[in-house]
Amino acid sequence: MKHMYFGPGIDIGKKSEFWHGSLWTEFPLFGQEDIIISQVKYRTGSFIYYQSSIQKLGFLRSIQRDEENKIILKIQQLVFYEELPGIFKGISRQQRENSGEVWMLDENFITINPSSVLRKATVKLPYLNQSLTPGELNVKEIIYKYKNHWRIRDINMSYLHPAHYISTNNSPTSSLPVYKLFLDMYYDNFGTYRNVYHSLGGVYIQFGNMPANLRKLVKNHFVISFVPFGGSFDEFILPFVKELKEFEKGKVMSVQGQEAWVVAGLGVVTADLPQGNDLAGVLRHGVNKGCRTCSINKDLYTDRNQDLALLSRYKQITDLESVQINNEFTMSRKKQMSSEYGLRIKQ
Structure with a gap:
């Protein structure tokens, strides 16, 4: 346990561990999912107003720490009609702004200090099947750059933020230490005999909380089981998935003789091409x-x-x-x- 990392994602220049990447920082199962600022709780996957040179609108993607261990917030910017590149301005979009439409910028995520947050914002996303009332802020298009040229695409052509489809439970008491386990599952078929090929599927897991130099050691690869000849992987993995779903909700467990709140989730699945x-x-x-x-x-x-x-x-x-x-x-x-x-x- 002493060599395993449990904590928020770290924003660092040279990334070498899972907790340096967006997968860890954005997933509620692994990173920090909320923060209290001026007695108000803000969760990742929500919209906020923040202070830059002027008041700005943004999407809170993650709560991280920088290399100096200070808390920072990673923000995806939203822009109003007047901030759009000229190529996208026109009567149609100007009228849509009057109905509350804003645009998401898929370019240059920024980091801000928690003290820059002003208040919560309500912005609706159509692909989440959220009901929209007239005048409410909403996003239907994403602005991005391709080969240094501005382009625009439908909001449906975006990856769902993990906070929009994963819900977690809080620890029953704040005094319990919290351990969030990042599971890396590996699946591969291999032949068990030299002359006759019978495909046997091996399923293993590693803990992404371990640093890379420890994850590569054979002793830190744990065998779940083997998929038998002619067996269905989908049927085989169902009990594992069912148990993992329970761990996603969190459990009180004894860790080194002390009660702790343990959450586990599947972060990465590694497999050969087929x-x-x-x-x-x-x-x-x-x-x-x-x-x-x-x-x-x-x-x-x-x-x-x-x-x-x-x-x-x-x-x-x-x-x-x-x-x-x-x-x-x-x-x-x-x-x-x-x-x-x-x-x-x-x-």
Whole structure:
């Protein structure tokens, strides 16, 4: 335990550990999820007004510490119509601003001190199915740069912030120490015999709370079990997932003879290319759209002129595509749409 890290994410120039990255800092299961400023609680994944040279509107992405161990807040900026690049200004967007629309800037996240926070803001995001009343602030488009040129895309083409789909429970008492475990699961198929290949699946976990020099040691790889010949990984992993879901809510456990509040979550899944695509619900890499992070045609993989922001796989969009596939009545049509989207047909 003494070599494991439990705490907020750290904003550092040379990143070498999980807690240096956005995955740790933004996930409520691993990093710091809230902060009290002037007796008001602010949570990651919420909107705030903050003081810069003028009052600004922002999205609180994470609560971190800098290299001097001072608390800082990472903010994604939102802009009003008058702050838009000239190329995007026009009558349509000007009228939409009158209805409360603002724009999210997917460029240059900034850090501020907690003392710069002024108050909470209410901003609605359509993909969260939030009801919108006239005049309420809302975001429908994201502004970003591609090859030094400003572009704009629909808000649905954005990765969900973890705070929008993960809820956590507080410790039953503030006196309990809190340990948040970052699990890194590895899955791989291998042959058990020299001359005859029978695929056996090995499932292992590591703790991302350990520094990299300790994670690489064999003694710190823990075997969960093996998927038997011809077995289904989905069926095999269900008990593990069920237990992990319970740990996400938190449990009071004895840690080195002292009661503590323990939370655990799956932070990273590592797998070889075929198994990784299977786990992500994407067709194998030989098909036209066999990349599990984007929908680029395989003939264009080496084309450097691809705008990944427009071609990435976003969960909310992929979920809709999967529903469309499975709502088809004939298998031939399901296969056609499966090939079109590069997604597996759910059994």
